[in-house]
Amino acid sequence: MTITETRPATGQEQNSRHFDVIIVGAGISGVGTAYHLTRQCPDKSFTVLEELKSFGGTWLTHRYPGIRSDSDLYTFGYRFKPWIGAPIATAEEILSYMGEVIDENDLARHIRYQHKIISANWSDKNNLWTLEVIRRDTGERLRFTTNFLWMCQGYYRHEKGYTPEWDGMENFRGRIVHPQQWPEDLDYKGKRVIVIGSGATAATIVPAMAQDCAHITVLQRSPTYFIPARNENKLADQWRSLPERAQVPGRRTAWSPGRLPRPCR
Ligand SMILES: Cc1cc2nc3c(=O)[nH]c(=O)nc-3n(C[C@H](O)[C@H](O)[C@H](O)COP(=O)(O)OP(=O)(O)OC[C@H]3O[C@@H](n4cnc5c(N)ncnc54)[C@H](O)[C@@H]3O)c2cc1C
Numbered sequence: 383m384t385i386t387e388t389r390p391a392t393g394q395e396q397n398s399r400h401f402d403v404i405i406v407g408a409g410i411s412g413v414g415t416a417y418h419l420t421r422q423c424p425d426k427s428f429t430v431l432e433e434l435k436s437f438g439g440t441w442l443t444h445r446y447p448g449i450r451s452d453s454d455l456y457t458f459g460y461r462f463k464p465w466i467g468a469p470i471a472t473a474e475e476i477l478s479y480m481g482e483v484i485d486e487n488d489l490a491r492h493i494r495y496q497h498k499i500i501s502a503n504w505s506d507k508n509n510l511w512t513l514e515v516i517r518r519d520t521g522e523r524l525r526f527t528t529n530f531l532w533m534c535q536g537y538y539r540h541e542k543g544y545t546p547e548w549d550g551m552e553n554f555r556g557r558i559v560h561p562q563q564w565p566e567d568l569d570y571k572g573k574r575v576i577v578i579g580s581g582a583t584a585a586t587i588v589p590a591m592a593q594d595c596a597h598i599t600v601l602q603r604s605p606t607y608f609i610p611a612r613n614e615n616k617l618a619d620q621w622r623s624l625p626e627r628a629q630v631p632g633r634r635t636a637w638s639p640g641r642l643p644r645p646c647r
Contacts, residue, residue: 401428403530404429404430405534406431406499408434410439413483415534416428416489416493429492430492431526438480441473444473446561451470452470455470468614469614470613497518499513511527543562561583561587572594575597575599576600577598579601580604585608
């Protein structure tokens with residue numbers, strides 16, 4: 383699955399402006415919500431409004447070196463499509479997984495990309511949300527209405543990550559890069575790099591950059607702890623090696639040997 387706009391809504395679907403449900407965002411939450419709506423409320427009309435050019439949300443926005451999940455995909459992935467790869471996945475793998483969910487469940491026709499919601503107003507009188515939307519590709523302003531607004535917009539600003547201001551920042555003669563806006567052409571080969579912070583992003587970026595830059599230093603305010611580990615789940619591997627009848631009866635598990643013929647190490 384390439385990261386492009388996939389099969390936008392067409393014909394009548396494209397022209398509709400009122401829906402029983404409007405989902406904000408086509409990240410992991412919005413796509414999951416769309417799936418469940420098609421199963422649990424097949425009679426309800428709905429659309430997903432997404433301001434980016436494609437699905438993925440977090441996994442589309444972040445393109446820094448080594449970008450990957452922090453938690454395992456057995457729990458991060460959808461229950462209706464058990465994850466069958468190694469526990470920790472790259473952004474590319476997560477996007478590909480989400481693309482499969484969209485394709486397998488014919489969800490693309492429900493998603494409108496490049497539709498940014500700029501306001502939402504509730505009317506008690508009409509029992510209705512009215513959304514003002516700007517199409518980022520054409521600049522057109524649209525108005526949508528819905529009875530149920532389902533917020534799957536995530537928890538941070540995709541357009542621009544937070545950068546603190548420090549005295550003298552403007553005098554720094556090197557380049558300052560925020561991982562959320564990683565320049566595609568950034569060449570750090572042979573550079574001396576300082577990474578500010580020691581959270582999950584630093585834990586991802588430092589080993590990935592260390593291979594190419596001349597030197598890399600982490601600046602941290604508070605101590606943190608890392609344990610290098612293999613990208614595997616011993617319990618999952620053990621379950622895979624058991625005959626299916628030895629597993630939880632009557633339930634398909636994420637680690638069913640039939641679905642997972644090989645260990646993930
Ligand atoms: C680098 C990184 C790694 C992470 N790893 C993990 C992990 O391993 N495990 C974990 O549990 N969590 C992880 N998280 C947290 C992660 O963001 C969430 O778990 C999850 O991906 C969020 O999905 P979401 O669909 O709720 O939101 P998002 O992925 O943020 O998607 C929201 C979507 O809504 C769209 N949107 C927002 N506002 C509007 C608007 N006004 N109009 C139209 N569209 C709009 C956005 O464009 C976006 O596509 C990670 C976060 C980051 C940044």
